[in-house]
Amino acid sequence: MTQEQWGEIRQRLLKTVGQNNYTTWIEPLVPGQVANGIAILNVPTNFFGNYVSQNFSDLILHELNAEGITASRLNFVLSSQTNAAPKAQQTTTLRATSAQKTGGMNSTAPLEPRFSFDNFVVGKPNELAHAAARRVAEGGPVTFNPLFLYGGVGLGKTHLMHAIAQELQQRKPEMNVLYLSAEQFMYRFVQALRDRKMMDFKELFRSVDVLMVDDVQFIAGKDSTQEEFFHTFNALVDQHKQIIISADRAPTDIKDLEERVKSRLQCGLVVDLHPTDYELRLGILQSKLETQQKNYPDLEVGEGVLEFLAHRITSNVRVLEGALTRLFAFASLVGREINMDLTQDCLADVLRSNERKITVEEIQRKVSEHFNIRLSDMIGPKRLRSFARPRQIAMYLSKQLTSRSLPEIGRRFGGRDHTTVMHGVRRIEELKQSDSQIAEDLELLGRALKS
Ligand SMILES: Nc1ncnc2c1ncn2[C@@H]1O[C@H](COP(=O)(O)OP(=O)(O)OP(=O)(O)O)[C@@H](O)[C@H]1O
Numbered sequence: 001m002t003q004e005q006w007g008e009i010r011q012r013l014l015k016t017v018g019q020n021n022y023t024t025w026i027e028p029l030v031p032g033q034v035a036n037g038i039a040i041l042n043v044p045t046n047f048f049g050n051y052v053s054q055n056f057s058d059l060i061l062h063e064l065n066a067e068g069i070t071a072s073r074l075n076f077v078l079s080s081q082t083n084a085a086p087k088a089q090q091t092t093t094l095r096a097t098s099a100q101k102t103g104g105m106n107s108t109a110p111l112e113p114r115f116s117f118d119n120f121v122v123g124k125p126n127e128l129a130h131a132a133a134r135r136v137a138e139g140g141p142v143t144f145n146p147l148f149l150y151g152g153v154g155l156g157k158t159h160l161m162h163a164i165a166q167e168l169q170q171r172k173p174e175m176n177v178l179y180l181s182a183e184q185f186m187y188r189f190v191q192a193l194r195d196r197k198m199m200d201f202k203e204l205f206r207s208v209d210v211l212m213v214d215d216v217q218f219i220a221g222k223d224s225t226q227e228e229f230f231h232t233f234n235a236l237v238d239q240h241k242q243i244i245i246s247a248d249r250a251p252t253d254i255k256d257l258e259e260r261v262k263s264r265l266q267c268g269l270v271v272d273l274h275p276t277d278y279e280l281r282l283g284i285l286q287s288k289l290e291t292q293q294k295n296y297p298d299l300e301v302g303e304g305v306l307e308f309l310a311h312r313i314t315s316n317v318r319v320l321e322g323a324l325t326r327l328f329a330f331a332s333l334v335g336r337e338i339n340m341d342l343t344q345d346c347l348a349d350v351l352r353s354n355e356r357k358i359t360v361e362e363i364q365r366k367v368s369e370h371f372n373i374r375l376s377d378m379i380g381p382k383r384l385r386s387f388a389r390p391r392q393i394a395m396y397l398s399k400q401l402t403s404r405s406l407p408e409i410g411r412r413f414g415g416r417d418h419t420t421v422m423h424g425v426r427r428i429e430e431l432k433q434s435d436s437q438i439a440e441d442l443e444l445l446g447r448a449l450k451s
Contacts, residue, residue, distance in 0.1 A: 001039070001069055009063045014224050025052050030110070032077065039071035049076030078191075096194035101435035109180045109214075119288050120219035123280030126156060129271045133160045136242055139210075143271035146243035150250055151273025152447055154316030157246040158271075161214050164244060168210060170330055178208040185223040188373060205232045212244040215263070221256035230261050232380045243268075252279060253444060275447060281310035281320060288321055290326045299331055302339035309343070313354050323350050331370035358449050360398045360412045363443075366449055367394040370441065379414040392424035393441065401449060421423075 013442040014022045029052065030254045032040030041047040043059075052060075057074050064071045117137070122130045127151050136147050149157050151304075180188075192201035205211065211232070236243055247254060250272070276284070285306045293299070305327075313320045318385040331338045331348040344351070368378045371390040378391050391413065398409045399421070406418035413421065431438045 037161040113158040139172040146268040154318035179200035179212040268319040395424040396428035
């Protein structure tokens with residue numbers, strides 16, 4: 001059943017059952033395959049399935065048939081992939097059918113049609129990640145396993161993951177592609193344990209051709225899930241099956257992740273989605289503008305507005321996108337044209353938050369957390385290398401990321417002299433060139449502080 005057909009059916013059900021019943025019982029249903037007169041509907045719990053079966057089965061069957069879908073029976077399948085799941089609520093769902101197999105535990109997570117390669121704007125900061133994603137989406141022989149994509153919030157990891165899954169479905173419909181978030185992996189694992197269906201779980205995950213797990217940092221600290229993930233991972237790698245993983249940071253930086261899992265995650269290709277630069281932001285805005293103009297054909301965007309937004313909204317692409325959507329909605333509601341005045345009025349809060357200044361105190365806190373030392377040791381007098389180096393790094397970042405003078409920075413580091421700060425800053429400048437670990441720490445901290 002296509003998404004459009006299900007959309008029609010839902011609309012008619014809404015009219016028949018009323019808004020309350022619709023929101024509670026119909027909206028969370030996710031349709032699966034229809035075969036041999038049986039239509040599959042994914043439900044979040046058994047109770048839910050029983051209730052819908054007893055109260056709405058006939059109506060749903062009637063509407064399915066009215067839509068030209070021949071079904072005489074509904075089969076309610078327990079699945080975490082229903083519209084009641086948090087991610088699913090955010091997206092228009094397109095069910096992937098390739099992974100529909102036994103027991104309802106195997107459906108892929110909903111894919112957002114908008115998250116395609118065509119809609120992904122490529123610039124310097126994301127070109128490597130994009131190229132790698134394109135390569136695995138060809139579905140050819142596995143060259144790097146896993147592909148590990150990482151980057152800060154809202155920089156396009158999920159977009160790329162969905163694009164890969166959708167491209168694979170189009171190019172290689174015979175392939176069994178399973179895409180899910182790490183949270184869903186855990187959810188299914190727990191469910192399998194509870195329902196004593198571990199064999200089904202293992203079989204499902206070991207029988208896929210491509211396994212895609214989004215936001216893998218989620219399993220950090222969850223020992224049994226990590227263990228199971230590790231075994232699944234190994235089994236698939238042994239069978240030369242492609243694995244694609246995303247996370248908000250590099251494998252080495254995920255705390256509470258077992259070393260063996262970390263090392264496994266690093267053994268393929270690890271690529272980074274860097275924070276956007278001005279040109280990429282402008283390109284993304286231009287591309288999103290086309291979509292907005294389809295919805296609001298009468299609205300034009302005044303000169304300089306996109307450039308202004310690309311310049312001022314640097315935090316992440318999601319915020320940038322939201323700002324443009326808000327501008328169009330606002331302009332159409334108040335009947336004003338989209339010019340600089342309207343932009344300043346409508347986006348005052350977004351612009352203010354993007355203006356946020358980084359403080360020395362924040363830097364000290366982040367750096368102490370990163371190196372696992374106490375804030376008091378960072379600021380205090382101790383000269384041990386394990387405190388002195390993070391202190392110098394914090395001084396360096398304070399000089400780079402704030403407008404504070406050296407004496408002002410010195411005062412915030414327990415009243416140190418400005419020459420001490422200067423020495424620290426110079427030392428880190430040197431180490432940045434010669435010590436790749438320090439360069440990486442600086443990059444990571446800088447990114448975390450700016451996001
Ligand atoms: N290069 C790009 N071109 C077009 N749209 C983009 C690009 N990068 C990000 N976006 C858009 O920005 C939004 C956020 O992207 P996405 O959800 O993929 O981020 P993420 O990295 O997964 O973030 P999170 O860490 O919050 O899960 C999406 O609407 C996505 O389409």
